[in-house]
Structures are given as structure tokens and as C-alpha cells.
Amino acid sequence: MGTILFEIALTLYFAAAIVSMVELWMGSRATSRPVIYIAIGGFFFHTVSIVLRYFQGGYLPVTNLHEASSFYAWAILVLFFFLESRYKLGLLGCFIMPLIFVLMLSSSLLPRELKPLNPLLRSYWLPVHTFLAFLGNAAFALSFVIGIMYLVQEYYLKSKHPSGLFSKLPSLQSLDEINYRLITLGFPLLSLAIITGAVWSETAFGTYWRWDPKETWSLITWFIYALLLHARLVAGWRGRRAAFLSILGFIFVMFTFFGVTLLLKTYHGFKG
Amino acid sequence: MITVIGLNHKTAEVELRERLAFNGPKLEEGLKELAGHPLIKEVFIISTCNRVELYLHSKEDISEELINFLSSFHSIESQTLRKSLYIMKNMDAVRHLFRVASSLDSMVVGEPQILGQVKDAFDFALERKTTGLILNTLVKKAISAAKRVRTETRIAENAVSISYAAVELAKKIFEDLSTKSFMLLGAGEMAELAARHLITNGVRAVTVANRTYERGCELAKEFNGRAIRFEDFPEELIHTDIVICSTGASRYVVTKEQMHHVMKERRHRPVFLIDISVPRNIDPAINEIENVYLYDIDDLQGVVDANMLERKKEAERAENIINEEVEKFEKWFNSLDSVPTIVALRKRAEEIKETELKDFFNKFPSMDEREKKAVIQLATVIVNKLIHPPTAALKNDSEDKDILIATIKKLYSLNGEDE
Numbered sequence: 001m002g003t004i005l006f007e008i009a010l011t012l013y014f015a016a017a018i019v020s021m022v023e024l025w026m027g028s029r030a031t032s033r034p035v036i037y038i039a040i041g042g043f044f045f046h047t048v049s050i051v052l053r054y055f056q057g058g059y060l061p062v063t064n065l066h067e068a069s070s071f072y073a074w075a076i077l078v079l080f081f082f083l084e085s086r087y088k089l090g091l092l093g094c095f096i097m098p099l100i101f102v103l104m105l106s107s108s109l110l111p112r113e114l115k116p117l118n119p120l121l122r123s124y125w126l127p128v129h130t131f132l133a134f135l136g137n138a139a140f141a142l143s144f145v146i147g148i149m150y151l152v153q154e155y156y157l158k159s160k161h162p163s164g165l166f167s168k169l170p171s172l173q174s175l176d177e178i179n180y181r182l183i184t185l186g187f188p189l190l191s192l193a194i195i196t197g198a199v200w201s202e203t204a205f206g207t208y209w210r211w212d213p214k215e216t217w218s219l220i221t222w223f224i225y226a227l228l229l230h231a232r233l234v235a236g237w238r239g240r241r242a243a244f245l246s247i248l249g250f251i252f253v254m255f256t257f258f259g260v261t262l263l264l265k266t267y268h269g270f271k272g
Numbered sequence: 273m274i275t276v277i278g279l280n281h282k283t284a285e286v287e288l289r290e291r292l293a294f295n296g297p298k299l300e301e302g303l304k305e306l307a308g309h310p311l312i313k314e315v316f317i318i319s320t321c322n323r324v325e326l327y328l329h330s331k332e333d334i335s336e337e338l339i340n341f342l343s344s345f346h347s348i349e350s351q352t353l354r355k356s357l358y359i360m361k362n363m364d365a366v367r368h369l370f371r372v373a374s375s376l377d378s379m380v381v382g383e384p385q386i387l388g389q390v391k392d393a394f395d396f397a398l399e400r401k402t403t404g405l406i407l408n409t410l411v412k413k414a415i416s417a418a419k420r421v422r423t424e425t426r427i428a429e430n431a432v433s434i435s436y437a438a439v440e441l442a443k444k445i446f447e448d449l450s451t452k453s454f455m456l457l458g459a460g461e462m463a464e465l466a467a468r469h470l471i472t473n474g475v476r477a478v479t480v481a482n483r484t485y486e487r488g489c490e491l492a493k494e495f496n497g498r499a500i501r502f503e504d505f506p507e508e509l510i511h512t513d514i515v516i517c518s519t520g521a522s523r524y525v526v527t528k529e530q531m532h533h534v535m536k537e538r539r540h541r542p543v544f545l546i547d548i549s550v551p552r553n554i555d556p557a558i559n560e561i562e563n564v565y566l567y568d569i570d571d572l573q574g575v576v577d578a579n580m581l582e583r584k585k586e587a588e589r590a591e592n593i594i595n596e597e598v599e600k601f602e603k604w605f606n607s608l609d610s611v612p613t614i615v616a617l618r619k620r621a622e623e624i625k626e627t628e629l630k631d632f633f634n635k636f637p638s639m640d641e642r643e644k645k646a647v648i649q650l651a652t653v654i655v656n657k658l659i660h661p662p663t664a665a666l667k668n669d670s671e672d673k674d675i676l677i678a679t680i681k682k683l684y685s686l687n688g689e690d691e
Contacts, residue, residue, distance in 0.1 A: 163578055171444050173447040235539075238540055238563070241562070
């Protein structure tokens with residue numbers, strides 16, 4: 001049952017991603033409305049499939065890469081719907097849905113078997129630590145997408161040929177400000193995730209920090225966003241530089257998420 | 273027959289358009305005179321600075337008389353008029369009005385005023401009762417065609433003047449213009465126009481720096497802002513988000529080094545510089561600095577040209593909509609002919625007769641052929657007698673036939689397919 005729901009969600013996200021591409025290709029006539037409607041449909045099935053999986057496994061379904069990737073996409077969408085209802089950033093939907101689809105596609109290609117939870121992970125810290133980490137990373141994912149939108153819009157303005165998507169994209173100022181707000185949301189969440197992780201590690205292994213690759217790369221990511229915030233507050237790095245840094249930061253987020261799990265040896269749960 | 277006769281900015285110079293204009297009391301006089309003509313059933317006149325057009329519904333072709341009327345009414349030689357006048361009939365006239373109302377025939381395609389002008393011209397005639405069923409419907413359809421064009425194409429979007437283009441760009445750099453400060457550096461007609469557009473779009477904190485301080489003060493007063501001495505403007509740049517520059521200097525008054533310094537001072541908050549002076553007063557290399565957006569007059573003209581091109585593309589889509597709407601109108605217009613109405617009325621009566629007879633025979637299956645025949649005959653006679661008077665009235669070529677046809681169609685709900 002959960003699998004079928006997952007497949008339906010995946011299909012709808014695929015449709016949303018395709019429609020997004022078509023809309024973006026249409027230039028000045030683009031709109032993200034149809035994309036958002038399809039995404040809401042996908043999100044509904046997706047949510048039900050996660051809830052079902054939670055009841056089947058008895059724990060938050062984030063312990064293998066299949067689950068984590070799908071949960072990550074879900075968390076990004078939650079934050080996206082929130083942003084959309086509050087700020088109405090034109091075309092954000094068309095920029096975000098391809099990313100959602102890629103995450104869900106990766107999730108669908110990874111092994112899905114439901115295993116009994118590793119006793120080491122059986123802790124109240126599991127939902128707290130992972131929830132903070134996922135929400136923080138979701139904020140970074142959105143700031144990445146908004147950074148791309150900023151660069152596109154800035155290109156139109158600097159090149160002096162405002163055409164195509166120009167009239168449909170938000171102003172540079174609002175893109176920059178929301179990007180900043182997302183990072184000020186993501187950064188404390190990531191910090192808290194690292195701290196709760198350390199505390200959990202202490203209760204489970206008796207040591208706060210073990211230089212596990214996931215820990216190391218999370219720390220590197222943390223430093224990048226710390227740099228971004230610092231440069232903005234102290235040296236007034238905004239606009240294009242902030243956009244570039246938020247894109248760079250997200251590359252590290254993705255590596256920490258997929259790269260570390262698949263390429264390096266880590267005890268972090270994603271391998272089940 | 274529907275006819276339009278008139279001239280516009282494409283066919284006539286402004287001198288001729290002025291002489292042919294129906295302004296002030298002339299409009300009322302002209303309408304009255306035309307409405308009094310025995311062959312003219314309905315009329316209204318559109319008279320704007322870009323066009324003068326007479327729309328008529330008449331019994332027959334009266335083009336020649338209309339030319340004579342225009343020539344005598346405005347005392348213009350008819351030979352001069354003929355060269356500039358266009359006359360279109362029936363669906364060509366309909367298409368013309370639809371295109372006019374949708375602003376496809378305007379000097380600046382997509383400009384929004386014309387629809388209001390068409391409405392006003394029509395209302396004026398409506399109040400004086402010189403229009404009727406045909407022209408009322410025609411204008412109603414023209415307005416809805418124009419609205420379709422407005423909502424289904426992007427013909428009215430995108431700025432097509434330099435000062436509007438500047439505002440449009442400013443809105444894509446800054447989210448809320450009312451929180452932004454603005455400086456007018458030097459003056460000049462176009463700079464002032466652009467400044468005015470920015471102010472109507474919300475910009476509040478206005479500073480004027482002009483070489484002659486007194487002139488600067490005058491402008492500042494007009495814009496509800498403050499004036500500063502020209503020498504002080506570099507300092508003011510630090511606190512300014514939008515600058516319009518037009519000083520008439522022969523060299524750059526803002527250099528790249530200077531701007532680097534300004535950006536550092538203002539912690540890289542974005543700046544929009546509009547340089548409409550020729551030769552340019554702001555070093556073009558400044559556009560390379562991060563968070564600085566510099567547009568000179570050619571850049572703005574480029575934006576306007578691109579928008580114009582976009583409008584032309586949208587105009588093609590608009591023409592398709594117009595075609596659809598003309599087709600719909602044509603259907604309605606043709607249906608006002610008496611023959612199809614008689615046919616439809618007869619068909620409706622026959623249908624009713626057939627269904628009722630069928631029901632009746634089902635209820636009384638025991639009837640024999642002879643009885644059945646008698647019943648059928650009775651029904652036929654009743655139906656024929658009932659529809660005879662309307663049919664006869666339709667065949668009779670009376671004065672208000674259009675209204676009669678429309679009424680009969682409504683009473684017998686023969687309007688199945690349109691609306």
C-alpha cells in the first residue's frame with residue numbers, strides 16, 4: 001500500500017517537474033500555478049505513504065537512504081508551501097519541482113526494505129536530531145533554488161536584455177532577503193542538529209564527537225553557512241555573492257547527504 | 273447593412289484629423305443630422321485625436337452620401353477627404369471596430385485608453401437614442417472581444433516608453449519603491465518625466481541636485497523633495513537607491529572609482545542608475561560593479577524596442593481572438609434574417625406537434641387509423657393557425673424587422689446555439 005502511494009507521488013512529482021520545464025521554456029508566459037496544483041496532489045500521497053511507513057516500522061522513516069531522501073523531499077515541500085503562501089515568489093514552484101523529483105527519483109532507486117531498527121538508534125534523540133537536520137537542510141535547499149533564481153534575474157538586469165522570465169521572476173531585493181531569511185532559519189537548525197547529535201552520541205557511545213565522515217562534512221557545511229552569514233553581516237556581502245555561497249553551501253549539503261553515505265564509511269544510519 | 277467610414281492616424285495627417293473631429297457641440301449635431309436620414313437606422317461616432325469614425329446601420333449602401341455629409345458638415349473638399357477615408361462594410365466593419373476597441377489599430381498597440389473612448393462614444397449616442405439593436409450588440413461584443421484580448425494575450429504588458437521602462441526595471445531591482453530614496457541629478461524634460469513616473473509609483477524620498485540651485489529648488493518643491501547643491505551630490509549618492517542623471521556635462525560626472533567607494537560606504541546595497549544624458553554622464557564601466565545596475569538611454573531604448581516586438585507577437589494572437597469573435601457576431605447577425613427565423617419557428621412547431629402526437633398515441637393505443645388521421649389533422653391545423661401571424665409578420669418587410677425577429681426568437685426560444 002505504502003509503495004503504491006509512493007509511486008503515485010513520484011509520478012505526480014515527475015509530471016510537476018516536466019510541466020515546470022515547459023513553463024520555464026515558455027518565458028514571459030510562464031506561471032507556476034499548474035505546477036503547484038500537481039505538487040499538492042503528489043504531496044498528499046507522499047504524506048500518507050510516510051505516515052504508513054512510520055506505523056509499519058514504528059519509527060520516523062529516515063534510517064536508510066531511500067527513506068531519508070524521500071523524507072528530505074517532503075520536508076522541502078513543507079517549507080516551500082509555507083513560503084508560497086506567505087511570500088508568493090513567482091516561479092519558485094517551477095524551480096523547486098525538478099529538485100524534488102530528483103530527490104524522489106534517487107529515493108525510488110535505492111533499496112527500500114523495511115528492517116527492524118538498529119538498537120543503537122532506538123532513542124528519543126532519533127526523531128529530534130533528524131527532524132532538526134532535515135528541516136535545516138530543507139531551508140538550505142530552498143535558499144539554493146532562490147539563489148539560482150537570483151542569478152537568473154540578475155543576469156537579465158545586468159545584460160540589459162530583460163526578456164524571457166524577467167517579468168515573471170520576483171525582484172532582486174525580495175529574492176535576496178528571503179534567501180537570507182532561509183539561511184538564518186537553516187543555520188540554527190543545523191547547529192542544533194549537530195549539538196543534539198553530539199549529546200546523543202555521548203549517551204550512546206560515551207563520546208560527544210567521533211570524527212565520523214558525516215560529522216566532519218556537516219561541520220564543513222556549517223562553516224560555509226557561518227561564513228556566509230558572517231560576510232553578510234560584517235562586510236555587506238549580499239546579492240550575487242550571497243547567492244553563490246548559498247549554491248556552494250547546498251553542494252556540501254548534498255555531498256554530506258548522499259556522497260558521505262554512499263562513498264565513505266559512516267555509522268550514520270542511512271545504510272540501515 | 274453595417275458600415276464604418278472614417279480616417280485614422282495611418283491614413284490622415286493630424287491637420288485633416290483635426291478638421292474632421294466631432295468635438296463639443298459638433299458631435300451632437302452630427303449625430304442628429306445622421307440619425308434623421310431616412311436610410312440610416314442607427315449611428316454612433318468615435319472621435320479621438322487619432323481617429324474619426326462613423327459607425328452606421330443602414331437599409332442600403334449610402335457610402336457616397338456619407339462622404340458628402342462629412343464634406344459639407346466640416347466644409348472640407350470631398351476630393352481631399354476621399355484620399356484619406358476608408359469605408360468598410362458588414363463583417364469588415366465589425367472586425368475593424370473589434371480591432372479598434374482591442375487597441376490593435378492604435379498608434380501604440382496595446383494602449384489602454386481606446387476602449388474607454390469607444391465606450392464613451394457609444395454611451396453618448398445611446399443616451400441620444402441614435403443606436404438600436406444592431407449597434408448596441410455590436411459595441412457590447414466589441415467590448416467583450418477587447419476584454420478577451422486584454423486577458424488572454426500580454427498585449428498591454430511591458431513598458432513601451434523609456435520612462436515606464438525605467439520604472440519597470442526599478443521594480444525588479446527593489447521590492448517596494450516607497451521605501452527607496454531617489455535623486456534627480458540635473459534636469460531636463462525626459463529626466464523630469466521619468467522622475468514623475470517613479471514618484472507616482474511610490475518613491476517618496478526625493479532629492480534634486482541641479483547646477484543652478486534655484487532651478488533645483490523649484491523642482492524639489494514640485495516633487496515634494498529637497499534640493500542640494502550640485503557639488504554635494506557624491507556624498508548624497510551613498511544614501512540614494514535610484515538616480516536619474518541628465519546634466520548636460522561633456523564628461524563623466526560619476527566615475528568608477530567614485531562608485532566603488534560609494535558601494536563600500538553603503539554596504540553594497542543595490543543602486544539603480546539611469547543615465548539619460550547624451551553624451552553619457554556616468555561611466556558605463558560602472559555597470560560591472562556588483563549590485564549596481566546602470567542603464568543609459570540606449571539600453572532603455574533597447575528594452576522598449578524588445579517590448580514593442582513582444583507586443584507585435586502578442587498582436588498576432590490577438591488577431592485570432594478577433595477572428596473568433598467576428599465569426600460569432602456574424603452568426604448572430606445572419607440569424608436576424610427572416611428566412612432562417614421562419615424555418616426555425618416552423619421546425620420548432622413541428623417538433624412540438626410530433627412529440628405531443630406520439631405521447632397521445634401511446635396513451636390511447638386502441639385508436640384505429642381513421643381516428644389517428646383525424647387527430648393528426650387537428651393538430652396540424654392548430655399549429656399552422658398559431659404560427660401563421662408571426663410568419664406573416666416576418667415575411668412583411670417592416671421598419672422594425674430586426675427587433676421583431678429578435679423578439680420572436682426570444683419568445684419561442686429559437687436562440688439555441690448562440691450566447
